[in-house]
Amino acid sequence: MATIKDIAQLAKVSNATVSRVLNYDQSLSVSDETRQRIFEAAESLSYTKNTKKNNNHRGRIAIVEWYTATEELEDLYYLSIRLGVEKKLQELGFEVTRFFQNDPFDTLYDAAGVIVIGKYSLGQITRLKKLNRNLVFVDMNTLDYEISCVMTDFKTPVKAVVDHFMASGLTKIGMLTGQESTSDNVKLDTDPRSTHFKHYLKKQNNFHPEWLLTGDFTPESGYQLITQLLHEQAENLPEALFIANDAMAVGALRALHEAAIKVPEQLSLISFNDTSICQYTFPTLSSVKVYTEQMGQSAAELLIKQLDAEQVIPQVITIGTSLTLRNSSK
Known part of the structure; x- marks a missing residue:
């Protein structure tokens, strides 16, 4: 695993800047160019090292x-x-x-x-x-x-996440997902992760629609959905959440931290994609590894x-x- 220092050296920024960018710190004023250098450095350091450039x-x-x-x-x-x-x-x-x-x-x-x-x-x-x-x-x-x-693949990992939660004794399971549209404003089909999640839990008579919330796959959306969940289900919170991408999970972690809800003691989280940011959050994020x-x-x-x-x-x-x-x- 690359360290914060490794990424900072490659991106030519401070360790503190790397940490705040990887955690989508909204209060940090930094250019898109700097953010891109940091994210590309983090991703490239997680890749296999046998790159051989062909000059032909x-x-x-x-x-x-x-x-x-x-x-x-x-x-x-x-x-x-x-x-x-x-x-x-x-x-x-x-x-x-x-x-x-x-x-x-x-x-x-x-x-x-x-x-x-x-x-x-x-x-x-x-x-x-x-x-x-x-x-x-x-x-x-x-x-x-x-x-x-x-x-x-989407079906197999969704089942694996739910099975892991249940094997850990967590049966009250919710999900944060997103709705996408193309750049010319054509609404896309429902996220297949949420479709498989809903279908698999319904087969076990364990699906709770009040714990399935839909946003837009951004950190801010993850933050807002957790805020909504805590407001609407304060007396009926799930024990575990499957979150459809890492960016939403980072925002969710921030909202839970502000609400003084301990992860994973009070609420377990598993996200999807396992991009480099998962290794630098607090706590570090469990995630489905997609081999991008x-x-x-x-x-x-x-x-x-x-x-x-x-x-x-x-x-x-x-x-x-x-x-x-x-x-x-x-």
Whole structure:
């Protein structure tokens, strides 16, 4: 595990700044550029170390991110996937061009191929296909659109989280989740984690709708949902919470700390994604490990195979997960 000092040295900032940024300290005034250096340093130090840059120029690959550069800093899941893609492409000798949500995509046509990260509407997918036919999506199932994609498993880890809570004697289980929309304001389907969570607990006659709260996957949303839960369910709080991403969990921890509710003694938490911030919260966050580096690398390898193939057969690659237990859960 990289230390705060390691990250500070790589990002060229103080230890205190690193700690506050990784905990999404709202009172800290720091530029997006500095935040990006810190988050990218933290993520890169958690990656495997056998990077070998290939200096043979094999062409240009574009990476399209559904977030703006600023929004990406609020959810390290997507930043981590992007870094995994870039690392693999550089190893393979490709030049990389980044496009964020608010960048014009008109030059995508002259890239050898495009790796698209995040979630998009039908209209956006149609436009991307017109600009470049060599596409691979990451974190969205695009097989129905005859486009290959790389996904993570959701059903198995949700069951693992619930089973862990129950094996620890915690049967009053709630969840914080989020609702997403594309950048052109098309509402997306319900978070599959909450769908599996609800289904699995209903099978055991143990689902409590009052403990399933929906926000928007940001630290501030996690903070607000915990505040709402403490207000509305003060006499009927759950014993454990599954939180759909790490950013929300950081905000939830802050709200619980302010309310003097001890984690995990009074409320156990397990989040999802296991980005680098989980190791630097207090207490450290238990989280479902999503292998974002592998997702990015698999997307890069899949695209390169498509470029070399005479016939492209769309496929889905699903990457497994594992449960990483730390101090926020019993």
